[in-house]
Amino acid sequence: MGQKRVIDSKKHLQGSLRVPGDKSISHRAVMLGSIAEGESRIRGFLRGGDTLSTLSVFRQLGVEAEDRGEEIILHGRGISGLKEPTHVLNVGNSGTTIRLTMGILAGQPFYSVLDGDDSIARRPMRRVVDPLRRMGAEIYGRLGGERTPIAIQGRPLHSLHYTLPMASAQVKSALILAALTAEGESEIVEKVPTRDHTERMLRFFGGEIRTEPLSPANASSDEGQLHPFSTDSGFEEGGRRIYVPGGISLKGREITVPGDISSAAFFLVLGTIHPDAELLVEGVGVNPTRTGILDVLQTMGAKIEMKNRRVEGGEPVADLLVRSASLKGTSIGGAMIPRLIDEIPVLAVAATQAEGTTVIRDAEELKVKESDRITAMVTELKKLGAKIEATSDGMVIEGPTPLCGGEVEVYHDHRIAMSLAVAGSIAQGKEPVVIRDPEIAVISYPHFFDQLAGLGE
Ligand code: S3P
Numbered sequence: 001m002g003q004k005r006v007i008d009s010k011k012h013l014q015g016s017l018r019v020p021g022d023k024s025i026s027h028r029a030v031m032l033g034s035i036a037e038g039e040s041r042i043r044g045f046l047r048g049g050d051t052l053s054t055l056s057v058f059r060q061l062g063v064e065a066e067d068r069g070e071e072i073i074l075h076g077r078g079i080s081g082l083k084e085p086t087h088v089l090n091v092g093n094s095g096t097t098i099r100l101t102m103g104i105l106a107g108q109p110f111y112s113v114l115d116g117d118d119s120i121a122r123r124p125m126r127r128v129v130d131p132l133r134r135m136g137a138e139i140y141g142r143l144g145g146e147r148t149p150i151a152i153q154g155r156p157l158h159s160l161h162y163t164l165p166m167a168s169a170q171v172k173s174a175l176i177l178a179a180l181t182a183e184g185e186s187e188i189v190e191k192v193p194t195r196d197h198t199e200r201m202l203r204f205f206g207g208e209i210r211t212e213p214l215s216p217a218n219a220s221s222d223e224g225q226l227h228p229f230s231t232d233s234g235f236e237e238g239g240r241r242i243y244v245p246g247g248i249s250l251k252g253r254e255i256t257v258p259g260d261i262s263s264a265a266f267f268l269v270l271g272t273i274h275p276d277a278e279l280l281v282e283g284v285g286v287n288p289t290r291t292g293i294l295d296v297l298q299t300m301g302a303k304i305e306m307k308n309r310r311v312e313g314g315e316p317v318a319d320l321l322v323r324s325a326s327l328k329g330t331s332i333g334g335a336m337i338p339r340l341i342d343e344i345p346v347l348a349v350a351a352t353q354a355e356g357t358t359v360i361r362d363a364e365e366l367k368v369k370e371s372d373r374i375t376a377m378v379t380e381l382k383k384l385g386a387k388i389e390a391t392s393d394g395m396v397i398e399g400p401t402p403l404c405g406g407e408v409e410v411y412h413d414h415r416i417a418m419s420l421a422v423a424g425s426i427a428q429g430k431e432p433v434v435i436r437d438p439e440i441a442v443i444s445y446p447h448f449f450d451q452l453a454g455l456g457e
Helices: 023-035 049-060 095-105 126-134 169-181 197-204 222-226 261-273 292-300 341-352 364-368 373-383 414-425 438-443 448-454
Strands: 004-007 013-018 037-043 064-067 071-077 111-115 138-141 147-153 161-163 185-190 210-213 240-245 254-256 277-285 303-312 315-323 354-360 387-391 394-399 404-408 428-436
Touching: 004 414, 013 261, 023 037, 023 049, 023 071, 023 095, 023 169, 023 197, 049 064, 049 095, 049 438, 095 111, 095 126, 095 147, 095 169, 126 138, 126 169, 169 185, 169 197, 169 240, 261 277, 261 292, 261 303, 261 315, 261 341, 261 414, 261 448, 292 303, 292 341, 341 354, 341 364, 341 373, 341 387, 341 394, 341 414, 364 373, 373 387, 373 394, 373 404, 373 414, 404 414, 414 428, 414 438, 414 448, 438 448
Parallel strands: 013 277, 037 254, 161 185, 404 428
Antiparallel strands: 004 428, 037 071, 064 071, 111 147, 138 147, 185 240, 210 240, 277 315, 303 315, 354 394, 387 394
């Protein structure tokens, strides 16, 4: 802590780059590989703070993991082979680690305690604890189970029929994972679609999980949505019913993790709002539940081309070519929000350069991420000259506004740090943007600042 990073603004930005492996998929690969039978090999695993927390948690649960550089080899223990951990399981800064692991541990015949950093200590846990309790789980935490540390005395679980009260892939995934250890078939309903990596990967590992559209208007075949080797056919707005049979067994697999579109987003926005840029971001995951940022930037006028589309490990992948473009303001909300929830901070930076007003609504979930991302972006972008105001469920941004230099805070939040670095890369004037405590970027993107500094050299 206590470091500062000066952000250069460059005249030209040109080149190709690869972003680190997808964070959501890396977590799930370790988790499913751990509860599968036999060996799994994970290529392209994100070696970021969050996913290394998951790896260390599952090692403490008795899973042997060899780090061979190129790939991680996991020796899966099967769904009932995990062992009681000796110490508290430390999830660090990772909401995905704690929430999904709670789902796996609720039905294990042992006691475990999960804890994390100061940010984790402020994040809501009842959204997972309450439905797990309905399944018969015995879970304790501060504020009646709302806050960490979370203590779990594993119990046999019964099946669940549950409609998610908020759009959250973490809650959905925790319940799917708990349902695997439960007796009977569970049904989980999401009214608004969220990232479906758990469903895809479960199928990839040989698990039977069925999904069905909530409304007949979205009645494309189940196979088309989830089959590991299908290409995506675009995003479907309607919700889904997910059926998970209890006690299924998974088989170890080789899996290649695509580049993280949430990490690529920093360069897609930078390449768009920079006056002289052409960047190729190679090997990015383009699962339609995650590509909201592409759709919204394109609606705003961005020039982004998807090339070389393919399917790897059950997930669609492409190379993304972005060129400078003028943007116009837009309005987003509703089902779009979960498709770009983690990209809203950097989208706010793009909106400062767009002609007219950009309105982001229905995004109150941003307040309970690693930081309150509405307050963080509004406060810090204002320091750089942006016209941006917070609303109860999002923000309103007027543009275009030239951004100036200044020193900014990152709220111990990786995505705030990187979004402000993108703002700094197009700032004008004598003073540069200086980011305080930038090292938090390591949570999802260990070499971000070096890669950014290297572009256009
Ligand atoms: C994630 C789901 C999202 C996202 C987070 C990763 C996941 O959180 O913001 O970065 O891997 O399932 P919520 O489910 O809380 O919306």
